[in-house]
Amino acid sequence: MAPVKVFGSAAFTNVARVLVCLEEVGVDYEIVDIDFHVKEHKSPEHLARNPFGQVPAFQDGDLMLFQSRAISRYVLSKYRTDEVNLLREGSPEESALVDVWLDVEALQYDPAMSSVFFQHRVVPALGGMPDEGIIGESVEKLTKVLDVYEARLTKHRYLAGDFLSLADLSHFPETYYFMEMPYAAVFDSYPRVREWLEDLFARPAIKKVVSLMAKDFSG
Numbered sequence: 001m002a003p004v005k006v007f008g009s010a011a012f013t014n015v016a017r018v019l020v021c022l023e024e025v026g027v028d029y030e031i032v033d034i035d036f037h038v039k040e041h042k043s044p045e046h047l048a049r050n051p052f053g054q055v056p057a058f059q060d061g062d063l064m065l066f067q068s069r070a071i072s073r074y075v076l077s078k079y080r081t082d083e084v085n086l087l088r089e090g091s092p093e094e095s096a097l098v099d100v101w102l103d104v105e106a107l108q109y110d111p112a113m114s115s116v117f118f119q120h121r122v123v124p125a126l127g128g129m130p131d132e133g134i135i136g137e138s139v140e141k142l143t144k145v146l147d148v149y150e151a152r153l154t155k156h157r158y159l160a161g162d163f164l165s166l167a168d169l170s171h172f173p174e175t176y177y178f179m180e181m182p183y184a185a186v187f188d189s190y191p192r193v194r195e196w197l198e199d200l201f202a203r204p205a206i207k208k209v210v211s212l213m214a215k216d217f218s219g
Contacts, residue, residue, distance in 0.1 A: 003028040004075075007046065008055025010212035013114075013173035014068035015056045019212065020169050021072045023205035024086060025079040031212075069106060072166055086166045094161060101159040101167035104145075112142040113174035120181050139183050146190045153192040157199075168196070172206050176213060 004022070006029055008015040015031075022029045034040050034055055042053045049057035050066040058065045058074075065071045076086045088094035115138040119130040152159060159167045175197060178184060187194055200206060 002061075003030045005030045005032050005059040007032045007049055007057040007059070008034050010209060010215070012055050013177070014054075016173040016176075016209050016213050017068045017170055018056050018058060018071045018075065020172065020205050020209045021075045021086070021166070023208050024169070024203075025075060025081075025084050027075065027079050069102065069166075069170065072170065076166055086164065086169065088160070088163065088165060094163070097160040098165045098167050101165075102170055104148075104159075105167060105170045108145045109142070109171060110174055112138045112145065113178050116142075116181065116183060117174065117177050120183075121177070135183070139186055143186060143189075146186070146193055149193050149196075150190045153196050158196065168200055169206070171197075172200055172209075173213070176201075176210060 004027060006015060006018055006022070008031075010016055010019055010031065019029070019031075034046060040046060041050075041055065046057065047053055049059070049064055052066070054066070056066065056068055056071060058071045060074075060078075065074060073087060076084075077089065080087065080089060086098075088098050116135050119132075119135050119138075123130050149159070156162055158164055179187075187197070201210070
C-alpha cells in the first residue's frame, strides 16, 4: 500500500498537527513540500488539493482532504486500535469531551498563540515592526484560557479526562513555537499546565515531529 501524502512543510503548525497523529498511529507517510516562495500554494495543482491555497492537504488513495483537524480525525479514526484510540470512539461521553476541548483549542487557545507568533516572528520577517499592543492583548487572552486549563488539569491528567486524546496533541505545534519566544514565562504561573505540556513533549511521536519542524523552519 502506498503511503499517505501530506502536502506542506512540517514547519507549518497545521501540518505538524497531522504528522503527530500519523506518528501516534504508526502510519507510513510522505511529506510533499509546497514552495511558498514561488507561490506553489496558489498553483492550479495545489488549489485542486486545497481550494484555499493553504497547507496541509492530505491524500489517501483517491481521497483528498484539507483542514488539519479534520484530517487528524480521519487518521485517528481510520487507523485506531485498542491501544491507540485518541478520539475515544466507542464512548459517546468521552468522545464528546474530546470534541469540546478540541474546539477550545481551536477557538480559544490557538488564536491567541497564533497572534503572538505572527507579530513576533512573521511581521519582522516581512520587514515590519511587531505591534506590542496586539501581543499584550493576545497574551492576556491566553492567560484567561490558561486559568481554565489549570483548573481542569488539577482534576484530570489530560483535558478531556484521564486519557490522552487529540484534544491534547492538537496543542503542541503552536506551543512549541511559543515556548521559544520571550512570552513563554506566562506558563510559569500554571504548574499543572506545565506538567501536562512536559508530559506531551516527552512523547516519542511529538519528539519526532518537533525534529522535523526544527529542521524545516531552520531550512
